[in-house]
Amino acid sequence: DVKVTQSSRYLVKRTGEKVFLECVQDMDHENMFWYRQDPGLGLRLIYFSYDVKMKEKGDIPEGYSVSREKKERFSLILESASTNQTSMYLCASSPTGHLNTEAFFGQGTRLTVV
Amino acid sequence: KQEVTQIPAALSVPEGENLVLNCSFTDSAIYNLQWFRQDPGKGLTSLLLIQSSQREQTSGRLNASLDKSSGRSTLYIAASQPGDSATYLCSVRDSSYKLIFGSGTRLLVRP
Numbered sequence: 001d002v003k004v005t006q007s008s009r010y011l012v013k014r015t016g017e018k019v020f021l022e023c024v025q026d027m028d029h030e031n032m033f034w035y036r037q038d039p040g041l042g043l044r045l046i047y048f049s050y051d052v053k054m055k056e057k058g059d060i061p062e063g064y065s066v067s068r069e070k071k072e073r074f075s076l077i078l079e080s081a082s083t084n085q086t087s088m089y090l091c092a093s094s095p096t097g098h099l100n101t102e103a104f105f106g107q108g109t110r111l112t113v114v
Numbered sequence: 115k116q117e118v119t120q121i122p123a124a125l126s127v128p129e130g131e132n133l134v135l136n137c138s139f140t141d142s143a144i145y146n147l148q149w150f151r152q153d154p155g156k157g158l159t160s161l162l163l164i165q166s167s168q169r170e171q172t173s174g175r176l177n178a179s180l181d182k183s184s185g186r187s188t189l190y191i192a193a194s195q196p197g198d199s200a201t202y203l204c205s206v207r208d209s210s211y212k213l214i215f216g217s218g219t220r221l222l223v224r225p
Contacts, residue, residue, distance in 0.1 A: 004157075006157075017220060031211045033212075033213065042215055042216070042217040042218065043203070043215040045212060045213075048155040048211070048212060049126060050211060056210075058212070075221060088155075089160065090157055092158075092213070094207075094211065094213075096211065101145065101163075101211070102148065102160055102163045103148060103160065103205070103207075103213055104160060105150070105157040105159075105160075106157050107157040108155070108156060108157040110155065
């Protein structure tokens with residue numbers, strides 16, 4: 001089974017802290033994604049990466065950065081956490097190509113910034 | 115810009131009913147469409163993936179269809195059970211590998 005593992009289920013951080021959310025996948029997928037999910041706004045893409053050290057901005061990249069030094073790991077960084085970044089964060093991975101590019105998600109990280 | 119819409123936003127049915135969830139998208143140039151299930155406070159679980167060249171996929175009591183030309187997909191759930199209660203999300207994948215999501219249908223199956 002494909003496994004996408006997020007490092008924490010719940011996090012509480014203070015305003016201004018630098019926050020790292022880690023995601024690891026074990027299926028050698030080229031593509032990895034970070035989404036945030038908020039009530040009434042659905043899932044919004046923050047960043048995605050289609051290869052090691054490659055990244056592209058999604059719809060809401062402001063206040064975030066990412067790092068992909070190894071194929072299996074994709075990190076989301078909140079440079080200076082703010083209360084409006086309180087949300088559910090979801091990581092996903094998928095293979096590249098045109099066939100059978102099923103995406104798999106981690107269990108989510110509920111981040112609260114106080 | 116691709117937009118994905120899911121109707122209805124919420125649905126409540128008695129146990130045993132067959133039901134249909136709808137998903138529509140504005141740009142037919144998709145690579146695939148995927149249906150997910152999400153339980154409260156949890157991540158997304160993949161249910162079915164339909165490639166753009168396929169018309170339908172089946173898994174147990176679930177059947178998903180795709181009509182790319184009209185920009186529509188349906189998820190059919192047969193003989194619904196209380197354990198099917200969850201939010202169901204559809205997503206389409208475009209040529210950049212991004213997944214674009216609908217806002218979901220919240221399903222409650224009453225015992």
